[in-house]
Amino acid sequence: MKILAVDDSMVMLKILSSCVATLGYEPLTAPNGKEALDVLERKSDEIAAVILDWNMPVLGGLDTLRLIRANDRFGDLPVLMVTTESERKNLIQAMRAGANHYLTKPFSQQDLATAIAECIGAAQSKIKEPEK
Amino acid sequence: MNADYVEPFLQGVTKLLSTMLGEGLSVSEAPPADLEPTLTSIVDLSGKASGQLALSFPATTARAVVAAMLGADEQSLDQETVNDGAAEFANIVAGFAKARLAETPYHFQLSPPRHESGPWNSGIEEASVLRLSSAFGDFLLQVRLVPSGQ
Numbered sequence: 709m710k711i712l713a714v715d716d717s718m719v720m721l722k723i724l725s726s727c728v729a730t731l732g733y734e735p736l737t738a739p740n741g742k743e744a745l746d747v748l749e750r751k752s753d754e755i756a757a758v759i760l761d762w763n764m765p766v767l768g769g770l771d772t773l774r775l776i777r778a779n780d781r782f783g784d785l786p787v788l789m790v791t792t793e794s795e796r797k798n799l800i801q802a803m804r805a806g807a808n809h810y811l812t813k814p815f816s817q818q819d820l821a822t823a824i825a826e827c828i829g830a831a832q833s834k835i836k837e838p839e840k
Numbered sequence: 841m842n843a844d845y846v847e848p849f850l851q852g853v854t855k856l857l858s859t860m861l862g863e864g865l866s867v868s869e870a871p872p873a874d875l876e877p878t879l880t881s882i883v884d885l886s887g888k889a890s891g892q893l894a895l896s897f898p899a900t901t902a903r904a905v906v907a908a909m910l911g912a913d914e915q916s917l918d919q920e921t922v923n924d925g926a927a928e929f930a931n932i933v934a935g936f937a938k939a940r941l942a943e944t945p946y947h948f949q950l951s952p953p954r955h956e957s958g959p960w961n962s963g964i965e966e967a968s969v970l971r972l973s974s975a976f977g978d979f980l981l982q983v984r985l986v987p988s989g990q
Contacts, residue, residue, distance in 0.1 A: 716952070717924055717925075717927070717928040717931070718920075718921065718924045719906060719909060719910060719921060719924045719925035719928050720928055722910055723909065723910065726910075726911065763931075763950060763952065765952065791935070792931055792932050792934070792935025792936070792938075792950065793935060793938075793939075793950075794935060794936065794938075794939040795938070795939045795942050812935075812939075813931075813932045813935060813936075814855055814856040814859040814860045814932050814936070815859060815860070816859050816860065819859075
């Protein structure tokens with residue numbers, strides 16, 4: 709399976725991709741939300757999760773998250789926000805928009821790996837929960 | 841130096857170096873003017889307060905920092921990657937400071953980071969300037985932030 713990392717920094721995409729690969733997933737990358745949605749339209753069946761930056765040109769992370777959640781085909785994908793925006797109001801906005809997890813920069817490789825694993829794990833547990 | 845708003849930026853640099861690169865930082869006593877930066881990462885700050893953050897690196901320091909961020913060999917990096925990494929460094933520092941200055945007159949919004957190559961002669965007028973020492977070499981932190989209406 710693949711994980712889609714979305715960030716306008718080429719260096720941050722390399723950092724995210726490297727961590728994704730160490731977790732056993734194949735990294736896909738996009739430099740903004742619009743291109744990320746294009747990738748999801750074509751490959752959502754192969755994607756296990758999305759890692760989204762907040763501040764990006766063309767289409768930012770929060771708007772991208774809302775568009776992902778509104779999509780019938782890939783609206784349930786786990787989404788991890790990885791961003792410099794570390795104010796409480798940003799965290800609340802992201803959670804209300806449907807983020808599964810929120811990690812602020814700067815982070816360690818271990819922080820990132822844990823956040824990705826928890827994001828995917830939490831989403832999978834949610835799917836497996838028996839209906840009440 | 842205006843500690844009211846400079847300290848959160850300094851904390852941001854310290855946090856980035858310790859968290860992402862496993863290194864420490866100290867404020868150098870050597871004069872800032874002795875350093876010859878060739879790459880400056882700039883984040884324009886606007887909103888309740890406005891100004892600029894600039895981090896100015898000598899070429900060897902910028903390359904060493906970005907190589908450490910990527911866990912890569914310094915010689916394998918092209919200049920575009922070094923520029924992008926240095927800009928992301930400034931972006932992370934500005935974001936860290938922004939959260940810590942929330943609920944103060946110095947709160948600001950971030951603009952996308954950019955970089956300027958070559959000797960950075962323009963500087964920031966009336967900026968607080970700190971020379972910082974790290975395992976990757978020395979570099980300059982320059983910041984100016986003015987609450988609106990002043």
